[in-house]
Amino acid sequence: xxxxxxxxxxxxxxxxxxxxxxxxxxxxxxxxxxxxxxxxxxxxxxxxxxxxxxxxxxxxxxxxxxxxxxxxxxxxxxxxxxxxxxxxxxxxxxxxxxxxxxxxxxxxxxxxxxxxxxxxxxxxxxxxxxxxxxxxxxxxxxxxxxxxxxxxxxxxxxxxxxxxxxxxxxxxxxxxxxxxxxxxxxxxxxxxx
Amino acid sequence: xxxxxxxxxxxxxxxxxxxxxxxxxxxxxxxxxxxxxxxxxxxxxxxxxxxxxxxxxxxxxxxxxxxxxxxxxxxxxxxxxxxxxxxxxxxxxxxxxxxxxxxxxxxxxxxxxxxxxxxxxxxxxxxxxxxxxxxxx
Numbered sequence: 102x103x104x105x106x107x108x109x110x111x112x113x114x115x116x117x118x119x120x121x122x123x124x125x126x127x128x129x130x131x132x133x134x135x136x137x138x139x140x141x142x143x144x145x146x147x148x149x150x151x152x153x154x155x156x157x158x159x160x161x162x163x164x165x166x167x168x169x170x171x172x173x174x175x176x177x178x179x180x181x182x183x184x185x186x187x188x189x190x191x192x193x194x195x196x197x198x199x200x201x202x203x204x205x206x207x208x209x210x211x212x213x214x215x216x217x218x219x220x221x222x223x224x225x226x227x228x229x230x231x232x233x234x235x236x237x238x239x240x241x242x243x244x245x246x247x248x249x250x251x252x253x254x255x256x257x258x259x260x261x262x263x264x265x266x267x268x269x270x271x272x273x274x275x276x277x278x279x280x281x282x283x284x285x286x287x288x289x290x291x292x293x294x
Numbered sequence: 295x296x297x298x299x300x301x302x303x304x305x306x307x308x309x310x311x312x313x314x315x316x317x318x319x320x321x322x323x324x325x326x327x328x329x330x331x332x333x334x335x336x337x338x339x340x341x342x343x344x345x346x347x348x349x350x351x352x353x354x355x356x357x358x359x360x361x362x363x364x365x366x367x368x369x370x371x372x373x374x375x376x377x378x379x380x381x382x383x384x385x386x387x388x389x390x391x392x393x394x395x396x397x398x399x400x401x402x403x404x405x406x407x408x409x410x411x412x413x414x415x416x417x418x419x420x421x422x423x424x425x426x427x428x429x430x431x
Contacts, residue, residue: 139401214372217385263431
């Protein structure tokens with residue numbers, strides 16, 4: 102089964118996408134980044150495979166269901182969708198425990214402090230304290246410069262365009278670390294910046 | 295003089311009374327225990343059966359209670375603090391998050407859908423789950 106989680110600032114930001122997709126699976130909203138914290142998600146889309154016993158068998162993998170942005174990120178969707186089908190239908194593609202651990206991204210102390218700063222910023226935003234919130238979103242971004250769920254995800258909240266110049270400036274600094282890129286064969290072109 | 299203060303403890307928001315001294319925040323030991331489960335005992339900071347020794351008790355405890363920054367430091371947990379706004383967020387220590395992830399047990403969570411109905415991962419045990427984080431940005 103599929104479970105999707107929108108790391109958006111509100112249900113209203115995610116609603117048009119969910120209503121257009123008309124999913125039959127749970128399609129959840131996570132403005133306070135519960136999932137980002139628990140799974141150390143640093144970019145979207147991020148896919149995790151969990152087996153019938155609740156074990157992670159393919160850790161955080163930045164993969165795509167369409168080719169809309171392939172020219173930008175350089176990854177094709179078709180081979181990944183094939184991998185998913187092979188897992189579901191034939192049980193193929195699950196990694197061994199050692200392989201999963203070898204390709205997991207684990208947080209640094211700075212990354213965890215960044216998440217605490219982001220939680221503080223989010224609370225201040227909810228309380229309508231825009232200026233104070235912005236300071237802490239920015240502090241979180243300084244602590245975790247490669248975490249796009251924090252840096253790009255904060256852009257719409259602090260009045261920046263996540264598809265505009267601030268994002269392209271961020272992208273120039275390099276994409277977030279993605280250890281599963283060496284395992285999942287979807288890259289067909291270098292990333293554009 | 296005590297003032298109202300908000301503490302976010304691993305995502306859970308708690309309202310409590312605190313005493314501010316410059317950039318330091320003191321929380322009465324009983325209130326801190328209610329909010330976080332940690333209590334101050336002769337052997338250190340304790341929760342359930344686990345105790346963490348406290349090296350410098352004088353730095354941790356003041357007239358207004360437990361120093362929040364000292365509390366976070368004693369537990370090795372990250373703390374984001376805004377004294378002027380009266381809010382702090384206490385996060386999860388990196389080694390704890392790392393250990394949990396390396397156990398390979400998928401962390402459970404409960405989040406709402408568009409209608410506000412909550413769903414948890416553990417409801418779907420017994421099936422393969424493809425967990426996808428995405429965003430409109």
